[in-house]
Amino acid sequence: MERPHDRPWLLLGALARAADFVARRRRPVLPRAPASQLPTLAVHGLALGGAGKTPACLWLAERLARRTGGRVAVGTRPRGIVADEIELYRRRLPAAVVLPEERAERAVERATAAGCAAIVLDDPSLAHAAPAHFRLVCLGPGDDWQIPVFPAGERRPGCVRPGEADHLLLVERSDAPAGVRLPAARARVEVAGFVPASAWPGGEPRRPPSSRPPVFVLCAVARPERVVRAVEAGGCRVVGATTRRDHAALSAPLLMRVAREARAAGARWIVLTEKDAARLGAAPGTGGRDEPAWMVVRVALRVDGGDELLERFLRSAGS
Structure with a gap:
């Protein structure tokens, strides 16, 4: 052999x-x-x-x-x-x-x-x-x-x-x-703020409250660790993340699983990059009142x- x-x-x-x-x-x-x-x-x-x-x-x-x-x-x-x-x-x-x-x-x-x-x-x-x-x-x-x-x-x-x-x-x-x-x-890439996924690419970017809200990150990019650092630098506390390879598809079952994991982790928001928001096209469902909100991190060079x-x-x- x-x-x-x-x-x-x-x-x-x-x-x-x-x-x-x-x-x-x-x-x-x-x-x-x-x-x-x-x-x-x-x-x-x-x-x-x-x-x-x-x-x-x-x-x-x-x-x-x-x-x-x-x-x-x-x-x-x-x-x-x-x-x-x-x-x-x-x-x-x-x-x-x-x-x-x-x-x-x-x-x-x-x-x-x-x-x-x-x-x-x-x-x-x-x-x-x-x-x-x-x-x-x-x-x-x-x-x-x-x-x-x-x-x-x-x-x-x-x-x-x-x-x-x-x-x-x-x-x-x-x-x-x-x-x-x-x-x-x-x-350098700076975080301008966060926009509801349903309003992106429009909507006025807003900064998170000073309490550093817990968020869950979902991204399919080449350097996910940079996304996590940017979200934290933008005033959030990352309590979990799901990452995929660059350009990977974000399927409906994956979005549902991420929503469950984010809720279990106590996240207030689920944060997407702008490229991931563009890949999804339509914003994910917002769910009930106690569900994490889907947000897009807006960055500027x-x-x-x-x-x-x-x-x-x-x-x-x-x-």
Whole structure:
């Protein structure tokens, strides 16, 4: 009988390095967009999730609309695995043009035809090497070009190279990777308040009472521990949590079980992220008077050095 390998992570590491080598060999250098193209800003990440790309795209789309005075498009992938992000963009950016396209070039064409002033590409597929005027790389704590490649680690195979990036966005307490000399802005995610799920994405965010109400967290994101910390920093006391992998479905039986567990834990609220609220679509039933209320935690990205970032992008696009 064949004996299992003593160190399976070594096999995973070899597989990851091979995948990265093939991806890099197959992928050409990411091209610069011509001056005639609609101003195009591509947002990349090195890790598979949790680097702040989605909050960054929301922030960029809102700020560019103010800066240019025109409509801004957001291009993202159409695959079902990221359908929650498509719905999040549509609900959080009602004035934007959200364009799910497998090929980012097609999203640029559609944005141009719609008369948009600029387009933000959310993690454009590197396999298609979409042209862009400016490439922003989001880095969470511990992210750099030296972390192991998936599946042994979390770095994306064939990810954007340092020489292809124009600017870094250092999220939370992350630092620029050693030896990488690029302009950088710093960003942090702050809790603006909590909104009843039935009112989201509208509704005025409210802060919890000073008594730090007990809450139960339900989320399907890449870094659930950050969600728990953010909810606690927002003035709540987390008494329990149910987490799922990023983009996972939140089924009706799961919601019912979470409601039972939250009630048993004495939670006053069940807290969802905005991405999870977008995935659910309709708000969960509120239940009886003694049932925990379903709430959505509203967050905002605060960017230090954001004006310089926007100026560099607009100059690179000739705007």
